[in-house]
Amino acid sequence: AGGAAAPPPRQFKLDPRSELRVEVPPDAPLRVRLVAGTAEIFGTELPPEGWVPIPPRSKIAIFTWHGATLELDGVTESEYPSEETPMVIYVNTHAILDARRARARAAAVQGGDLEASQGPRVIVVGPTDSGKSTLCKMLLSWAAKLGWKPTYVDLDIGQGSITIPGCISATPIEKPIDIVDGIPLEMPLVYFYGHPNPSINADVYKVLMKELAKTLERQFSGNAESRAAGMVINTMGWVEGLGYELLLNAIETFKANVVLVLGQEKLWKILKDAVQSKPRIDVVKLQKSEGVVLRNSKYRQKSRGFRIKEYFYGITNDLAPHSNIVNFSDVSVYRIGGGHQAPRSALPIGAEPVADPTRLVAVNISTDMIHTVLAVSYAKEPDEIISSNVAGFIHVTDVDIQRKKLTYIAPCPGDLPSRLLIASSLTWYEA
Numbered sequence: 001a002g003g004a005a006a007p008p009p010r011q012f013k014l015d016p017r018s019e020l021r022v023e024v025p026p027d028a029p030l031r032v033r034l035v036a037g038t039a040e041i042f043g044t045e046l047p048p049e050g051w052v053p054i055p056p057r058s059k060i061a062i063f064t065w066h067g068a069t070l071e072l073d074g075v076t077e078s079e080y081p082s083e084e085t086p087m088v089i090y091v092n093t094h095a096i097l098d099a100r101r102a103r104a105r106a107a108a109v110q111g112g113d114l115e116a117s118q119g120p121r122v123i124v125v126g127p128t129d130s131g132k133s134t135l136c137k138m139l140l141s142w143a144a145k146l147g148w149k150p151t152y153v154d155l156d157i158g159q160g161s162i163t164i165p166g167c168i169s170a171t172p173i174e175k176p177i178d179i180v181d182g183i184p185l186e187m188p189l190v191y192f193y194g195h196p197n198p199s200i201n202a203d204v205y206k207v208l209m210k211e212l213a214k215t216l217e218r219q220f221s222g223n224a225e226s227r228a229a230g231m232v233i234n235t236m237g238w239v240e241g242l243g244y245e246l247l248l249n250a251i252e253t254f255k256a257n258v259v260l261v262l263g264q265e266k267l268w269k270i271l272k273d274a275v276q277s278k279p280r281i282d283v284v285k286l287q288k289s290e291g292v293v294l295r296n297s298k299y300r301q302k303s304r305g306f307r308i309k310e311y312f313y314g315i316t317n318d319l320a321p322h323s324n325i326v327n328f329s330d331v332s333v334y335r336i337g338g339g340h341q342a343p344r345s346a347l348p349i350g351a352e353p354v355a356d357p358t359r360l361v362a363v364n365i366s367t368d369m370i371h372t373v374l375a376v377s378y379a380k381e382p383d384e385i386i387s388s389n390v391a392g393f394i395h396v397t398d399v400d401i402q403r404k405k406l407t408y409i410a411p412c413p414g415d416l417p418s419r420l421l422i423a424s425s426l427t428w429y430e431a
Ligand code: ADP
Pocket: 021, 022, 058, 059, 060, 061, 126, 127, 128, 129, 130, 131, 132, 133, 134, 135, 237, 289, 290, 291, 292, 293, 294
């Protein structure tokens, strides 16, 4: 009802090195089938036969290196072939990274030092909608196809592709990213910032990057294979002012040695000048794809809500979250960052109170928390919260002040893995 009747299945014959760009509506199914030839979606090959469902709201390109015939079945918002893509440039970049991985592995086998056995640490930067996450996916999937297990690091708290927004996270990519299921979620390492915008507390964002980098460094030092495979780091689309400062901070914190700049000459130039004193960092300018779909801030805000929903209900709505009730006294909720460290009266005479942006503040449970997301910390003690990663998230559905009870949904049944919870400004309203 409402929408147009579904069009009949239709075929597209693609020339070598061209792609079919498709936008899927929010509520109508679309599937695609490879009829002849070979094709891939952002680095992951389409199976030779059978229909592949494309998740709602996807904006994809089905690319072929050698030519293909594709069939679409279902409703789209747009579908058109294009022969102008930067894919050859991207795959050449991949080839260079691949050679560096091989060199790092060879060095490790010969007992070389940590420096020589470190594979490429690639950071992808550029304004919003320049195709950063997409390029990350391709580089990861192409590497995984060759047997590498690169680590994907996502610093984009606005539109995270590993877990819900408001997090910075990392996960090893062991096989090409699944077209339907996306990034594998078995073992992500997630640090919770709690807001979609870094300016709310940039110091906390920096501290969390440091914690994530430290943990990855530790994992790499014991794992030559993932060390050689290196990292692919996705960043936020904020490239000016504080956003730019955070990019430089990320390059340094994760010891990135390849900076790929998408779609902005100016940013490339500035970054090149900024890191030129550090000879081992390559700053490379890459063309942006015209296929990248622009998403306005309203759309982005909406898609944040969908990401949260997906966490609880699954991408294809195939999961059922579990509702649970806890007493206020069973949990402790904290907010990271809050005002001044100590009241003036508690300081030595003449000393000024110093704002500690990373201070932990205990939060009273209130009805304001309804519809917000809380993270469940792995910390054992409150003062470990900022340096600890999180086990997962719950969504507050009700707060009963009188009976002192909080109702929430969680992806798994049973008790929470920890009683220490982190508050956030992330909300999602169940329709
Ligand atoms: P960024 O990370 O820079 O904000 P994305 O990589 O997320 O940008 O791209 C924005 C949107 O455009 C995504 O939905 C992505 O799937 C889509 N997209 C990227 N490249 C193409 C393409 N060649 N054709 C169609 N859609 C694309």
